[in-house]
Amino acid sequence: MVDIEQANATAVERMTSARPILKGVARARDVIPGMRDNLLLHAGPPITWERASGPLRGAVIGALIFEGLAADEAEAEAMVRAGEIALEPCHEHAAVGPMAGIISPSMQVYIVENVTHGNRAFSNLNEGYGKVLRYGAYSPEVLARLRWLNEVLGPVLQEALALSGEGIDLRALLAESLQMGDEGHNRNKAGSVLYTAKLAPWIARTSADKETIAEVLRSLAENALSVLNPVMAACKAMADAAHGVAGSTVMTTMARNGTELGIRVSGLGNRWFTGPAQVPHGLYFPGFTHADANPDIGDSTITETAGIGAFAMAGAPAIVSFVSGTPQDALNTTLEMYEITVAEHPYFKIPALNFRGTPVGVDIRKVVELGILPRINTGIAHRQAGVGQIGAGLALPPMEAFEKALMAYAEEYLS
């Protein structure tokens, strides 16, 4: 008879004792396991082109043009439909990407190492706000920005991280930023300036010319999401450390591809349990409404999976001006998440809750039994390819995914 409580305690202990360090930046094809020239990684569970939503399609098109594999939209689409390009989840390659989450072979990616357990995780570089590939935009300025990230920002970051010797302790950075009004998913203002400030002396020492150094510093400092991707990779490294504990009902993946949301569970191997992705509710930029919104998309729910994001909202009351609601709602969200989690995080503390640790380790049994779904803070993409972000808000995963997972668990362990 499997001791579920013990298995879950083991899983969550592995998740919270993981210490993710940002070690460097390199080309995806050189470091991501299983990456190959005709492969694009995407957010969420597996998806085909036929079932892919607008923003995911837009990002696939943009990435193929960026790679020089397609000249335009039509050519890109034809290549994917013909099977010349494979689409696979980031999550199956130790990687995560925000929104569409497309990582192509030439892209520079962050390398994060969990020095406690030795596993690594990867994420792409953050493009900032406005028209960006991750929201499905692929105009010439989007591609020009991607090239700058790849040819200037990435190499400077790699040199700076190498000069730093030890890299950047992302668990420590997150612990600090969670005491500075961030929740680590949609609000990363403090984390991004901490990240900039910690790297700045090393960036200044790189071989780049002063104007490039200044531009890199400005880019990191003015982008309130610059640390999001390293944070996501850190959460992925923590969640992966908790995966594969026999008998555990702890959720170790929750991700959306814009059509479906999928979860994976520590004790259930690499199977995905999916359901339809919901359209988020939130605040829209001028000129857009709920009717324009794509269903929930992105791997950024790796933050909630690791006990931050919406789970840490009690410490980030200012976020409600971005995702809607009141500071009291933010507090209540965190309090509710204690109901469906296994532990309180030993490193991520919320001052407003008397320094209580964030709720961490979603137990799929509790989700189904209590009917309480994990909360998600998210950006909202336009449903058509090529448009981009139109707002930010709150979303819920489909209960169906948790029910399927629980049935699979019963079959595997209890029959």
Next chain:
Amino acid sequence: MVDIEQANATAVERMTSARPILKGVARARDVIPGMRDNLLLHAGPPITWERASGPLRGAVIGALIFEGLAADEAEAEAMVRAGEIALEPCHEHAAVGPMAGIISPSMQVYIVENVTHGNRAFSNLNEGYGKVLRYGAYSPEVLARLRWLNEVLGPVLQEALALSGEGIDLRALLAESLQMGDEGHNRNKAGSVLYTAKLAPWIARTSADKETIAEVLRSLAENALSVLNPVMAACKAMADAAHGVAGSTVMTTMARNGTELGIRVSGLGNRWFTGPAQVPHGLYFPGFTHADANPDIGDSTITETAGIGAFAMAGAPAIVSFVSGTPQDALNTTLEMYEITVAEHPYFKIPALNFRGTPVGVDIRKVVELGILPRINTGIAHRQAGVGQIGAGLALPPMEAFEKALMAYAEEYLS
């Protein structure tokens, strides 16, 4: 008959509409009004050497050695006792300094301009933690650090601010940092990294060599108080804008010299109203106790005067791990300050209080009538010269100062 409510509304409107911009860095003797070669500015109300506390004496000694005016402690003390060196309050020269607050003629100082009303304010450069002049230490490493600030950091900051063109909007920076867990007096973690991140691109473009640039960036980024002095000068610029409104009972200065605390009132000219400075209560570094503590010292209460610091603690719950108490105490402190203030700040908002503005503009009538004293968050200095900081905590001003001011007000306006 004077309309006190109207006068106070005018004063506080001037305080909150002031927009302080950090414009540059220059030598005190070149920019501070009334600065002269044999003058040292100090924190708090006027004080003589004979009545000065240990840390203030230590800082005077250190500044005279730093200036090359004295070779050692004995010579420095003899010069001051002989009247060769004058001591005057920073506050009487549009300046403020933390703790002992000594500003000597050669020191580089921040220049902050209130672009709404045109007045300027000044503060020295922050030395960081450990053995520092502002806590009365003057060992060779303290003086070496002061020289580095003066000869390297100051000129690089001046060049960077000139390159930036517009300087740094400190009101905007404060508004942002108050939503990131700072209260702006004892907790300036967010503000200091924001300050570093905003300046970094301009620092990178200065004529300094890369190693110097890297060292300046490291120094600013690692000092969680690097923005304290610009913030204090910003608060001074705001408070001075509110000074001199006939009939107003709004407090525009509150400062301590380590022996006495003094206040000044908008409608009562430049008179100081004083009482004995209290010994703060708080948390002590290992090896020190309350018995080692000097009475309250420093101009940093200009933050509380301008509606931040202890007045904004509700938004900075993490500060209790530094100054003692619980997050609930922090919340209650801000709520209590609404009882004795005239307005809610239109720019400084607290998310945890549903984005309510901080309490701003202490009305000395309310202080005396309600018996509620303004709260102060403060660092704690050792009572002997040469030791330095031994803790941090909470303090109260003496009611006597407010009673004296109210009596003076009655004589001037109501007789």
